[in-house]
Amino acid sequence: MAIVLKLADMTATPQSRSALLDTAWCAERAGDVFTALQSQLPVAVTVTKVAEVVDVAATAQGRFGFACSRCAEAAELVLTAQFAHHFVGPGQLDAGDDDEISAFDADPDVSEHDGVHLQLDDLLIEYLLLELPRAPLCQPECKGLCPQCGVNFNASSCTCKPLSDAMSPWAKLAAVQVPPNRQVPPNQQVPPNRQVPPNQQVPPNQQVPPTPRS
Ligand SMILES: [Zn+2]
Ligand SMILES: [Zn+2]
Numbered sequence: 001m002a003i004v005l006k007l008a009d010m011t012a013t014p015q016s017r018s019a020l021l022d023t024a025w026c027a028e029r030a031g032d033v034f035t036a037l038q039s040q041l042p043v044a045v046t047v048t049k050v051a052e053v054v055d056v057a058a059t060a061q062g063r064f065g066f067a068c069s070r071c072a073e074a075a076e077l078v079l080t081a082q083f084a085h086h087f088v089g090p091g092q093l094d095a096g097d098d099d100e101i102s103a104f105d106a107d108p109d110v111s112e113h114d115g116v117h118l119q120l121d122d123l124l125i126e127y128l129l130l131e132l133p134r135a136p137l138c139q140p141e142c143k144g145l146c147p148q149c150g151v152n153f154n155a156s157s158c159t160c161k162p163l164s165d166a167m168s169p170w171a172k173l174a175a176v177q178v179p180p181n182r183q184v185p186p187n188q189q190v191p192p193n194r195q196v197p198p199n200q201q202v203p204p205n206q207q208v209p210p211t212p213r214s
Pocket of ligand 2: 149150158159
């Protein structure tokens with residue numbers, strides 16, 4: 001059942017009420033990751049109306065199932081979404097007169113009501129979708145799976161060699177040895193006393209500038 005509030009019932013004194021939000025949207029909008037574990041989510045709504053402006057504060061809470069994005073184990077999360085939204089009167093957003101652009105126009109937390117009622121379902125769903133994590137984990141410290149044998153590191157371990165060594169771009173260099181005859185012989189190395197001492201090096205700002213071409 002849709003959550004619809006009548007403007008005629010609203011007052012300048014905050015009014016609270018509870019409602020239920022169907023979760024059919026979850027399969028359609030987030031079904032690749034999440035399954036709603038309840039057919040309806042409880043929603044607490046507080047509404048205040050001053051002149052044509054309606055302020056809505058809502059809290060929705062629900063349980064969602066998912067497969068951990070690291071270890072693929074089934075897990076659950078309890079999502080609590082809280083939001084505040086403001087509705088202005090019909091025609092108040094981008095009224096079409098170019099000289100006066102309302103500050104509300106670009107604000108995603110502001111929209112228009114139709115002067116008769118508010119339909120909150122779509123709004124609640126948008127806020128809930130924003131709160132659902134993109135890569136949910138079974139636990140913050142989930143250790144994931146061994147990329148080679150697939151063992152779940154949260155539950156056990158394996159004897160696979162870490163891939164990081166074998167797959168490092170430097171791994172091949174370990175096998176390359178410089179042949180002895182390519183090494184600089186000791187008698188060709190610059191003796192320490194022939195090296196320019198730091199205080200005799202020309203500072204960059206005293207170097208001769210390149211001759212300008214005529
Ligand atoms: Zn996990
Ligand atoms: Zn392994």
